[in-house]
Amino acid sequence: MSIIITGGQIFDGTGTAATPGEIVIDGDRITEVRSGHHPDHHDGHEIVDATGCTVMPGLVESHAHITFPSAVGHIDPSFNPPLDVSFFEKIEGFPSELARAERNAGILLDAGFTSAYSAGSLIPMPTEVALRDKLDAGVIPGPRFKACAAERDAVPRGPVDRPEDWDKPAALADWVRSHAEQGFDSIKLLLSNDDVFVKGGNQITQYSEDQAKAAGETAREYGVWLAAHCQAAESVKLAVRHGFRSIYHCTYADEEALDMLEEAKDEVFVSPAPGIIWANIHAGEEYGIDRAMAEQMGSVACLDHMRELYPKMRARGIRVLPGGDYGFPNNPIGKNAHDLALFVTELGYTETETLVAATKLGGELMGMGDELGLLAENYLADVLVVEGDPIADITVLEEPKRIVAIMQGGRFHKQPAAR
Ligand SMILES: [Zn+2]
Numbered sequence: 001m002s003i004i005i006t007g008g009q010i011f012d013g014t015g016t017a018a019t020p021g022e023i024v025i026d027g028d029r030i031t032e033v034r035s036g037h038h039p040d041h042h043d044g045h046e047i048v049d050a051t052g053c054t055v056m057p058g059l060v061e062s063h064a065h066i067t068f069p070s071a072v073g074h075i076d077p078s079f080n081p082p083l084d085v086s087f088f089e090k091i092e093g094f095p096s097e098l099a100r101a102e103r104n105a106g107i108l109l110d111a112g113f114t115s116a117y118s119a120g121s122l123i124p125m126p127t128e129v130a131l132r133d134k135l136d137a138g139v140i141p142g143p144r145f146k147a148c149a150a151e152r153d154a155v156p157r158g159p160v161d162r163p164e165d166w167d168k169p170a171a172l173a174d175w176v177r178s179h180a181e182q183g184f185d186s187i188k189l190l191l192s193n194d195d196v197f198v199k200g201g202n203q204i205t206q207y208s209e210d211q212a213k214a215a216g217e218t219a220r221e222y223g224v225w226l227a228a229h230c231q232a233a234e235s236v237k238l239a240v241r242h243g244f245r246s247i248y249h250c251t252y253a254d255e256e257a258l259d260m261l262e263e264a265k266d267e268v269f270v271s272p273a274p275g276i277i278w279a280n281i282h283a284g285e286e287y288g289i290d291r292a293m294a295e296q297m298g299s300v301a302c303l304d305h306m307r308e309l310y311p312k313m314r315a316r317g318i319r320v321l322p323g324g325d326y327g328f329p330n331n332p333i334g335k336n337a338h339d340l341a342l343f344v345t346e347l348g349y350t351e352t353e354t355l356v357a358a359t360k361l362g363g364e365l366m367g368m369g370d371e372l373g374l375l376a377e378n379y380l381a382d383v384l385v386v387e388g389d390p391i392a393d394i395t396v397l398e399e400p401k402r403i404v405a406i407m408q409g410g411r412f413h414k415q416p417a418a419r
Contacts (some may be wrong), residue, residue: 001045002026003410005385006037008050013057013359013374015352018391027379028409033375048416050385053404056355057373058114059397060362061143061323061336063248063271066131066325067097067122071107071321072334074216074309080287080329082297083195083278088123097127104256104327105135105142107334109413111362112403114382115372116221117365118148119227119248119271119324121186141413143381146185146366148227153190154206166241169214172207176215180222186246188216188227192235195298202231202252202298205238205320225367231302240264242268246365248324249273250313251305262316269365272310274342277302279331287329320347320355321365337397344394351394381410 006022012033024032024045035353069076074098078090091097101121108116121128128147135142141326152175156162165171172189179187192211193201220243227246228239236257239247253261261268280289280299294300313320326332337352343354372380385405388396396402405416 002031003046003048004042005048005050005055005383006042007403008053008055008385009389010035010375011054011056011355011391012376013356013363015356015360018054018389021055021202023375023383025407025410028380028411030375030377030379030381032385034152036294037137045197048385048405051388052196054386054389054391055375056384057359057360057363057375057388057391058111058406058408059337059414060321060373061108061113061116061326061365062269062321062362062365063273063324064108064116064121064143064244065119065122065327066116066145067101067109067127068104068333069100070327070329070332071104072111072332073107074103075329075332077329078288081276081289081326082293083200091123094125094127097121097123097125097389098130101131102134102140102142104333105140105145107129108336109142109408111336111400112335112384112386112406113143114384114399114406114408115145115338115362115366116143117146117246118186118364119246120151123150126182126184140171144226144366144372144408147183148186148188149179149182149184151190151229154193158170161271167211170208172211172214176218176224176226177222180224184224185228186225187215187219188229191228191238191244192232193266194229194231194295195302199296205232205234207235207238209238209241212238212242212244216244219243236261240268245269246271250357251300251302253307253309258312258316258318258362261313265316265318267378268319269361270313270318270319270320271322271324272306272347273339274303274306274346275323275336276325276328276331277306277338278338278342278346279328283330289330307346307348314348314353319357319361319364320349321361322354324368325357335398340397341395347395351391354394355390381407383407385416
């Protein structure tokens with residue numbers, strides 16, 4: 001018996017216009033996508049009526065922090081920008097970290113994100129490796145997941161002494177190797193600092209050529225991906241030169257950095273993460289982030305720069321994906337689809353381009369571009385049935401009630417109500 005989702009508009013993730021059609025699912029895969037509706041083929045199959053709905057691929061979060069404390073319904077005001085290292089002292093340990101990550105994974109899937117690519121765990125423990133393995137085994141609900149190590153700053157985070165050789169290229173190689181051996185998929189460096197951490201930080205590139213080179217060579221040797229937090233232009237160039245695959249923010253990228261990103265556009269993915277920047281400016285008052293604080297943290301200037309920069313990235317065909325930095329009180333996990341709206345209102349993308357970025361490009365980011373991110377034959381059946389038309393109004397994806405069905409690998413995480 002197949003599952004047939006019929007009666008709706010099919011948006012297949014490639015960017016072609018949605019058209020009336022139906023998809024057929026057998027096991028964990030889509031076996032057919034056909035235009036029009038074919039009741040004569042429905043006998044003996046499980047039929048899902050998608051009348052009035054858009055049927056589309058599951059969303060991919062490109063910059064997840066699944067261990068961050070705040071999620072919808074679970075706001076933790078103690079972990080709130082501007083961050084200082086004292087928050088690391090409040091962290092309890094592996095079991096509670098993992099429990100929170102599991103909770104957040106379920107909340108992210110409830111919001112329609114059937115895959116998530118991590119941009120770093122909170123603490124230097126293999127929490128995300130354990131989480132990924134549980135998700136892969138199907139024993140807890142949550143997105144398909146790529147695990148990322150805690151981000152490596154230029155000075156060690158938390159209440160620890162700075163090892164003597166921390167700045168040596170060999171220490172970078174060791175860092176990458178040891179995390180690869182722990183089972184992480186991706187390892188992240190703070191190639192640039194950030195105004196959130198230190199005044200003027202957005203312009204500080206804090207790793208050298210030799211350090212980035214050592215990280216890049218070791219990552220290739222051990223088969224792990226590299227990710228980088230980059231605000232300063234030079235940090236973006238450092239990332240591209242040394243084979244970093246995910247490059248976050250890029251806010252102060254100059255023309256040379258854009259040229260390099262364009263040159264490497266088949267290898268790199270960019271995640272601007274506008275959500276937290278927007279939230280600091282527009283949704284922070286309740287948590288003590290007033291306009292002055294948003295300015296101090298660089299958020300106001302960042303959003304202005306992003307509005308200038310991202311239309312250029314778009315014109316150059318660089319792969320830019322929604323998502324990022326959800327997990328703060330003003331920007332909790334579960335609200336991640338707000339990034340899609342911000343791509344349209346702030347960054348100059350069309351709704352269709354944004355949906356392609358969140359689905360097709362997301363599949364590529366997950367390293368599964370030949371089987372994830374599209375509604376197409378032989379692709380994994382990660383499917384949303386959304387009431388209304390996200391191409392006309394992308395904010396419908398922000399309303400969990402309107403995501404009437406969530407399927408992952410051919411199984412309903414959220415079963416459509418009988419209609
Ligand atoms: Zn981040």
